[in-house]
Amino acid sequence: MKIDLFPNELPDEGFTMEKLQQALDQIMDDKNGHSVPEFEGYCTSEMFKILHHPFDESSPVYLRKLSKDDYAQSPLYVQIRSLAEIIKREGSVKLTPNGYLPPKFVIELYNLGYFKEDNIEQGYVKLKRENDSDIISLAHYILVSSGVCLKRHGKLSLTLKGRKLLESDVNLFEHLFLFFVHRFNWSSFDNWGMEEVGQFGVGFSLILVNKYGDQNKTSRFYAEKYINAFPMLIDSFEVAVPGTLEGFLTHCYCLRTFDRFLNYWGLVNINKQGKAFDTVEYITKTPLFDKLVACIPPGK
Secondary structure, eight states, rough: OOOSSSSSTSSOOOOOOOHHHHHHHHHHHHHTTOOOOGGOOOOOHHHHHHHHHHSTTSSSSSEEEOOOOOOOOHHHHHHHHHHHHHHHHHHSEEEEEEEEHHHHHHHHHHHEEEEEEEHHHTTTTTTOGGGGGGHHHHHHHHHHHTEEEETTTTEEEEEHHHHHHHOOOHHHHHHHHHHHTTTSOOOGGGSOOOOOTTTTTHHHHHHHHHHHTOOOOOHHHHHHHHHHGGGGGGGGOSOOOSSSSHHHHHHHHIIIIIIOOOOOOOOEEEESSSSSSGGGEEEEOOOHHHHEEEEEEOOO
């Protein structure tokens, strides 16, 4: 069964989240309650919750609370928390004239060893400044954007909210994770454009990894299921891209979903085989994934 999320009566004005909402509303009456193969058996009303209200009480996807030791298995979380602890220790951190973290703190964070980046480990990039590390730049950005830290007069300091959140791993992790999923623009950290790809339907990606993550599937396997479920995303390309649109979308989805989201948060392992454009990524979920993410089967 193929679900047309963009009926012919809708004008072709390019993809918007509002148009997706309209399209989903229109098919709800006809398809509600029926299992949809492209949605891994979920019906449209369930998929609506997965798309628009992931992690809410009514959603088939929700997050469990973890132990302190479990939170320590999430590289991006620990990186963010460690930076916050440095700021707390220093009272405030004076940024460089261009607004970046001082090199000594960048090196201190990276040497903690929570996340190793291939370009640095293989010697292609020598770690000297914040921009040399993607995950440290991301940690800095999220700390400020999520309200844990305040940037004022060229200095970083903790907010009252941030100090309170630092008292509890449960509260801090939930605050940062939900900010990353809902409010942080994933496309702002790459040059792919296509803001919706990957971040739209993130709950569905978690369902896919929950279902197939023990089977050592390739990242392309997940991308194909994602595109099959949401083929209208291909229509959102407004400019010519090299290769096929589907191939472009696949690479974009895999980078954002696996390399920059699930891997950073410690929820998947990525086994890369091959080199350059011939690289194949094999994805398996981590024990942390099963501890954190719970998925209710279709119809339950």
